[in-house]
Amino acid sequence: MVGSQDESGATASPHSVVVVGASHAGVQFADRLRSGGYTGELTLISSEPHLPYQRPPLSKAWLKGDATSESVLLREPDYYAEHKIELVSGARVERLRRIPGGVEVKYLGDADVVVRQFDRLVLATGARPRRLGLPGTDHPDVLVLRDLNDAQSLAARVAAGPMVVVGGGFIGLEVAATARALGAEVSVIEAGDRLLARAVGEDTASTLLAAHRAMATNVVLGAVPASITHRADTIQGVRLEDGRELPAATVLLGIGAEARTELAEQLGLECDGGIVVDDRCLASDGWTLAIGDCTTHVSGAGSRYRLESVDNAVEQANAAAALLLGESPSQRPAPWFWSDQGDEKLQIVGLASGHTSTLVRVDPQRPRRRVILYFRDDALTAAECLNAPADFVALRSALSRGYRPGPTELADATIPLKKLLAPARS
Numbered sequence: 001m002v003g004s005q006d007e008s009g010a011t012a013s014p015h016s017v018v019v020v021g022a023s024h025a026g027v028q029f030a031d032r033l034r035s036g037g038y039t040g041e042l043t044l045i046s047s048e049p050h051l052p053y054q055r056p057p058l059s060k061a062w063l064k065g066d067a068t069s070e071s072v073l074l075r076e077p078d079y080y081a082e083h084k085i086e087l088v089s090g091a092r093v094e095r096l097r098r099i100p101g102g103v104e105v106k107y108l109g110d111a112d113v114v115v116r117q118f119d120r121l122v123l124a125t126g127a128r129p130r131r132l133g134l135p136g137t138d139h140p141d142v143l144v145l146r147d148l149n150d151a152q153s154l155a156a157r158v159a160a161g162p163m164v165v166v167g168g169g170f171i172g173l174e175v176a177a178t179a180r181a182l183g184a185e186v187s188v189i190e191a192g193d194r195l196l197a198r199a200v201g202e203d204t205a206s207t208l209l210a211a212h213r214a215m216a217t218n219v220v221l222g223a224v225p226a227s228i229t230h231r232a233d234t235i236q237g238v239r240l241e242d243g244r245e246l247p248a249a250t251v252l253l254g255i256g257a258e259a260r261t262e263l264a265e266q267l268g269l270e271c272d273g274g275i276v277v278d279d280r281c282l283a284s285d286g287w288t289l290a291i292g293d294c295t296t297h298v299s300g301a302g303s304r305y306r307l308e309s310v311d312n313a314v315e316q317a318n319a320a321a322a323l324l325l326g327e328s329p330s331q332r333p334a335p336w337f338w339s340d341q342g343d344e345k346l347q348i349v350g351l352a353s354g355h356t357s358t359l360v361r362v363d364p365q366r367p368r369r370r371v372i373l374y375f376r377d378d379a380l381t382a383a384e385c386l387n388a389p390a391d392f393v394a395l396r397s398a399l400s401r402g403y404r405p406g407p408t409e410l411a412d413a414t415i416p417l418k419k420l421l422a423p424a425r426s
Contacts, residue, residue: 014119014324015040018105020093020263021124022046023055024310025292027074028317029122034083036325042085043118045107049090050148051077056310058151059174060340063158064182069148096121096263103288122320123264123275123283123290127257127308132166136228141235142251145171154252158184161249164238166225168195170339172254173212177342180215187246188212189223189238201352203360203372204384211344220246257308259294272296274306280329281320289323291316305351309337334399336392347392350374350382350399361413363388371395371417379404394418 017033019026022044030042046052053072061067080087091109098104103121107114129144131137143154157163158179165172168190176186188195194205195212212219224241228251237245259274270276270284274296281289292313296306315332322329336349355374363369371391374382380399385392398405398421410420 013040013326016043016102016118017041017120017122017324018043018045018103018116018118019122019124020045020096020105021126021292021294022048022052022087022089023124023126023292023313024074025126025313025317026122026124027052028314029124029291029321030085031075031083032318032321033324034085036321036327038321038325040119043088043116044080044085045088045091045093045105047090047092048147048149051075051089052087053148054310055147058148059145059171060178062151063155063175063178065155072148093263096266098267120324121288123288123294124292124317125260125263125294127259127293129253129257130255132225132253132255134225134227136230136235137251137253139228139230139235139251141249142228142253144253145175146257154250157250158182161185162187162237162247163250163252164189164246164248165252165254166238167254167256168192168197168219168221169254169256170196170199172252173208173341174339175252175254176212176217177215177340177344180217181342185247187218187220187238187248189220189225189240189246191222191224193221195219195221200346200348200384201358201372201374203358203370204346204386207370207386208341208344208346211342215342218246257293259296259306261294264288264290264294272304276304277316279319279332280323281316282323289320291320305353307335307337309335311336334396336396343387345387345389347385347389348382349385349392349396350380352382352384355381357407359407359410361391361410361417363413373407373410375407378406378408380406380410391417394421397421 026044052074057067057072091107093107095106102119104117129146162185163179165176165188176188179186195209196205225238226241227239229236229239235248237247239245261271264275275290275294277283277290277295278298281291283290293308296304298304334350339346352374355376357375359373361371369388370386371388372384383395394417
């Protein structure tokens, strides 16, 4: 059953590979492994009954009715059989156990307990929404948004009356903008003094705050929820610690997500806000692979960070598959992320942590078009682009190619960034 192992713990030509999780990372890994020439057994185990689907549309197109269960699929229904990928849906993995040369997986599927053995394990377990332990949060109309079932529940509530979104993060703001476009009365409460405090800089945060208020969304900063009030079976509102109460028929908790690490902990893997992995997505045992939202990445320089994005899921899946295929590691492009909030399109590239200076570029002819550049020791490290897709493309290309100009070279806002970054293409 088991292939041989090299000194790094990587299995050479495993006969069977199991992926626990079938979202973006898991499906991309399976696709990359097959396209790279792997011919062994390949199994995806998904806890959801649905075919694997895209998550980004759930907070926007799905709520607006512009997406269907077919249009959000990651692959066509017959893809898995055609590529000899066994998709086990609606199965909950209960236990993982290392055995000589492989792993034993115990899962509950179709009311039967199944125990199987595989040569190689990939964890793509994702993340779960954080919950609030406040009075009233157990009400069925207090919702989260992570999966397709969540999106279906939320879509059914948009027209039910006022909505309060707890948390000024990406998911909450995307839902708020979508619900407002559908005519709902929406309030967003954020405990901090600005929106998206952990994700973007002050300039971008203040610009988005103004945009949401222009949509007639009631955004309340410095607001800490104390309880969800209800009468009989109906939510009445969200009471704040300062005594104010915001009317609500539906409450969405958008206070972030936490990595699903329980199975990794069963194997004794190091976890630090996520399953700790290196550049090739190897966990601390040097054998298990982990990819996607469940991971904490350790860079070659030793810094640790979590990236919850489609781009990260794809890049980690490709890196993990390349390892099993025996391919040389490739340099990873600059990480990127996007968020559509009403008419506001935010695109982020690079990592701004540790920056020492910033530069704001505003197109005088199109003031909604803003680019905030981040520098570390006068070298470009990241950018936030609002309604500036062409600039984002140029910046992503430059950073991925290792071009790191300083603020002086990029200061003239009358010259397009595409022209200023031309050396990156040469």
